Amino acid sequence: MGLSKFITECTDAIMDEFEAFAREQLPAAANMDLAALRDHAQQVLTAIALDMGTPQTMREQRAKSMGHAPAKEGAAETAAETHGYQRAAAGFNVKQTAAEYRALRASVLRLWFKSGPELGRDQVFEVVRFNEAMDEALAESILFFSDEAARMRNLFLGVLSHELRTPLSTIKASGESLIVGARLKREMPGVAERVLRASGRIESLLDDLLDYVRSGLGEGMRVAPTELDMRVVCERIVSELRVNHPSRTIELSCDGELHCVCDEQRIGQAVSNLIGNAITYSGGDDAVEVRASGSAGGEVVLTVRNFGRPIPKETCESLFEPLVRGVGHAGGGYNLGLGLYIVREIVEAHGGTASAASSESAGTVFTLRLPRDAGSVSTAAFQGIRMS
Amino acid sequence: MKSKRVLIAEDNRDGAESLRHLVEAWGHQAQVAYDGGTAVERATSFRPEIVIIDINMPVMDGYQAARLLKVADDRVLLIAMTGSPTVETRDRARDAGFHHHYVKPIELQELKDLLDCDTLDHLVPGFRLRD
Numbered sequence: 307m308g309l310s311k312f313i314t315e316c317t318d319a320i321m322d323e324f325e326a327f328a329r330e331q332l333p334a335a336a337n338m339d340l341a342a343l344r345d346h347a348q349q350v351l352t353a354i355a356l357d358m359g360t361p362q363t364m365r366e367q368r369a370k371s372m373g374h375a376p377a378k379e380g381a382a383e384t385a386a387e388t389h390g391y392q393r394a395a396a397g398f399n400v401k402q403t404a405a406e407y408r409a410l411r412a413s414v415l416r417l418w419f420k421s422g423p424e425l426g427r428d429q430v431f432e433v434v435r436f437n438e439a440m441d442e443a444l445a446e447s448i449l450f451f452s453d454e455a456a457r458m459r460n461l462f463l464g465v466l467s468h469e470l471r472t473p474l475s476t477i478k479a480s481g482e483s484l485i486v487g488a489r490l491k492r493e494m495p496g497v498a499e500r501v502l503r504a505s506g507r508i509e510s511l512l513d514d515l516l517d518y519v520r521s522g523l524g525e526g527m528r529v530a531p532t533e534l535d536m537r538v539v540c541e542r543i544v545s546e547l548r549v550n551h552p553s554r555t556i557e558l559s560c561d562g563e564l565h566c567v568c569d570e571q572r573i574g575q576a577v578s579n580l581i582g583n584a585i586t587y588s589g590g591d592d593a594v595e596v597r598a599s600g601s602a603g604g605e606v607v608l609t610v611r612n613f614g615r616p617i618p619k620e621t622c623e624s625l626f627e628p629l630v631r632g633v634g635h636a637g638g639g640y641n642l643g644l645g646l647y648i649v650r651e652i653v654e655a656h657g658g659t660a661s662a663a664s665s666e667s668a669g670t671v672f673t674l675r676l677p678r679d680a681g682s683v684s685t686a687a688f689q690g691i692r693m694s
Numbered sequence: 695m696k697s698k699r700v701l702i703a704e705d706n707r708d709g710a711e712s713l714r715h716l717v718e719a720w721g722h723q724a725q726v727a728y729d730g731g732t733a734v735e736r737a738t739s740f741r742p743e744i745v746i747i748d749i750n751m752p753v754m755d756g757y758q759a760a761r762l763l764k765v766a767d768d769r770v771l772l773i774a775m776t777g778s779p780t781v782e783t784r785d786r787a788r789d790a791g792f793h794h795h796y797v798k799p800i801e802l803q804e805l806k807d808l809l810d811c812d813t814l815d816h817l818v819p820g821f822r823l824r825d
Contacts, residue, residue, distance in 0.1 A: 468750075468777035472706050475777075475799035479712040482802050486719040497715060500708045 309432040310358040312418050313351055321348060323413040328406060346392070347410050349385035354439040358432065386443040390450025394458065403451050407444040411437070462629045465642055469511055473504035480504075514644045517651070518628060527648075527655040529569035531681040536564040536573075536606050540598050543577045547585070554585055555593040562600030568656050568680040576652045576660075579645040580610040580672050587670070588614035600678070608674040617664040625662050626650040649674070656680035695810045700724045701742035703733035703759060704775075705751045713746065720806055730754030734762045737770075744771040744809060747792075749783060757790040764791040771817060773808070775800055784821050795821045 313320065321344050328343055393403040414436070423429060480497045487494040521527060537560045544558045577596070584594040595611040617625070628647040646660075649672075653660040658676035700717050702724060704710035710726040717724040725740050727733035731754045733747065745763055749756035760772050772794075774787040779797045787795040794808070 464778055471777035471798040472709055475775075476706070476708045476712045478799040478802065479709075479716045483712065483716045483719050486716065490719065492719070494715065494719075496711065500712050503708055 307421060307423055309414075309418055309423070309429065309436055310355045312421060312423070313355040313358075313414060313436075316417065316421075317348060317351060320351065320410075320413050320417055323417060324409050327409040327413060342392070346385065346389050347406070350389065350407075350410065350443055351414070353385050354436065354443065357439045358435050386446035387450045390447040390452075391454045393447075394451050394454035398451075400448065400451060400455075403447060404444060407440060407447070411440050458629050462643065466511070466515065469642060470508060473507040476504040477501050511642065514642055514648060517648050518644050521647075521651050527572070527651040529572050529652070529655045529680070531567045531569050531656070531679075533565065533567050534570050536560075536566055536568075536598050536600070536608070539570055539574055540577060540596060540608070543574050543581065544596060547578065547581050551585055553590060556581060556585075556596060557593050558596045558598075560598045562602075563678075564598055564600045564606060566600070566606045566676065566678045566680070568606075568676060569652075572652045573656075573676070576649045576674060577608060577610070579649050580608075580674075583645055583672075584610050584612035584614075584670075588612035604678045606676045606678060608676070609671055611669050611671045613669040616666050617662070617670055619664075622662045622664055626660060646672075695721070696812050698722045698744055698809060699740060699742045700809060701733060701737055701740055701745045702726045703728075703730060703745065703751065703756070704748040705729055706748070709748070716802070717809065720809065722809055730756060730759035733759050734766075737763055737766060741767070742770060744773065746773045746775060746805075749774055749776045749787065750778075757786055760787075760790040760792055769817075771808070773805075788819065788821055793817055793819045797822075 307315070324347050325344060389406075390403065393406075415433070480501045483494055483497050487497070517527065540558055540560065544556050548554075548556055581594055581596060588594065592613040595609075597607075597609045597611075599607050601607060626646045626649070629643040646662075650660040653674050653676065656676050657680055658674060660672070660674050662670065662672050664670040700722050702710050702713050702717070704713065704726070705728050707728060710728060714724040714726050725736060725742070727736050728751075730747075730751050733745070734754070737745065745760075747756040747759055751759070756774055756776075760774070763770055763772065772792045773796060774783075774790075774792040774794065775796045775798055776783050776787075777798045779795070784795045796805070
């Protein structure tokens with residue numbers, strides 16, 4: 307059977323093979339909807355089979371092999387374009403995006419050879435055309451991926467600039483007040499405190515930025531696990547946030563064995579980010595519920611629940627990706643779109659998992675599952691996070 | 695220089711309070727509101743001559759607040775401030791009736807000159823975007 311016919315007739319078998327590869331090789335695919343992954347690969351294949359079925363002159367073939375194919379209206383372009391955008395938004399890196407095409411190409415050729423085709427001059431030509439069409443789709447996809455990635459980075463820089471300007475305004479106006487106050491020999495109550503709070507805010511924005519930059523460079527999050535009581539950590543974080551948000555109710559409940567080994571400062575940061583988000587995205591009268599429970603199975607589970615507007619399932623899956631900001635975000639809260647990303651990095655560096663679920667009745671719940679002894683697993687998890 | 699009534703609408707409390715402090719130190723009377731709705735409400739009793747409004751606010755954004763303030767008093771001087779200035783924020787500020795569009799952090803000497811001005815010259819729109 308010819309290759310293009312094989313692609314059209316054995317799509318299901320090819321998709322099964324491709325999916326198995328994708329699951330195994332692409333960490334970001336774990337967050338992706340199974341149907342979406344298959345759906346896209348199928349679209350690309352259909353377009354490619356169509357392209358292979360169209361007669362092509364030697365000249366066109368040479369132009370295509372050198373990357374000068376004429377721009378055409380067609381499914382291949384649309385599928386590759388969509389692919390590039392979607393992968394950027396789903397948190398894939400460029401390597402993973404390209405790997406999907408590699409997987410697709412390998413799945414098709416492996417299965418076709420296994421079917422024992424006659425291998426003559428025509429078949430060799432077909433393989434050449436198949437490879438050209440794959441390369442073209444890959445090149446398009448990467449182009450759109452990089453465009454989308456650049457757009458998201460620019461948006462992020464705009465948000466960062468905005469978030470830095472607010473505390474900077476406070477510092478500048480306060481400094482000026484102190485000068486005027488000194489001239490008038492007048493006390494300026496509260497001014498110095500405002501300067502310190504605003505500086506603290508800038509510092510924490512820059513800390514988040516540094517965590518993000520480091521993780522993007524492939525270093526992952528460094529953690530220093532020590533023995534601690536999770537109850538004590540949660541109590542400390544909750545009481546800090548109660549002081550900062552006196553009008554809000556934050557409930558804490560603890561049960562089970564909560565002695566464990568993890569990085570106290572980092573886990574505290576993760577819990578604090580989750581509670582901070584819960585406060586930002588829920589109404590002023592709703593309580594935020596924090597729970598820490600130690601299971602017999604050697605896990606410590608932390609959950610933070612709020613009753614803000616429910617989050618659609620698709621959004622829940624991408625919440626932990628960097629630069630994603632929730633909808634309904636009031637201008638007052640500070641948010642770089644890095645909070646949940648940092649939470650996930652922290653938890654994964656401990657060998658644990660972070661997830662989100664949301665419904666009208668149960669509210670929005672963020673769950674962190676941590677192994678009781680992160681000291682023994684953190685190094686392994688640390689090395690295993692990224693695909694090399 | 696005549697002392698003026700200045701209303702500051704800004705959702706970041708420290709940002710609002712630090713500006714209020716400074717405006718008072720300059721010899722004016724100042725009040726703050728942490729969202730657009732409260733600003734419009736406060737204006738009815740405080741009757742500000744100048745309102746400094748952060749565009750990006752909850753409940754009611756700065757554009758909408760500006761429109762309502764203008765309806766209540768068409769002689770009020772409206773100053774918009776934003777942390778993410780774009781051509782769009784500037785044009786929308788103009789359409790909403792703002793006289794000035796400032797980028798955070800505000801150029802303080804320029805603000806002081808505006809507040810101190812006793813003629814109506816300051817009502818001439820001055821729209822700027824940082825280069």
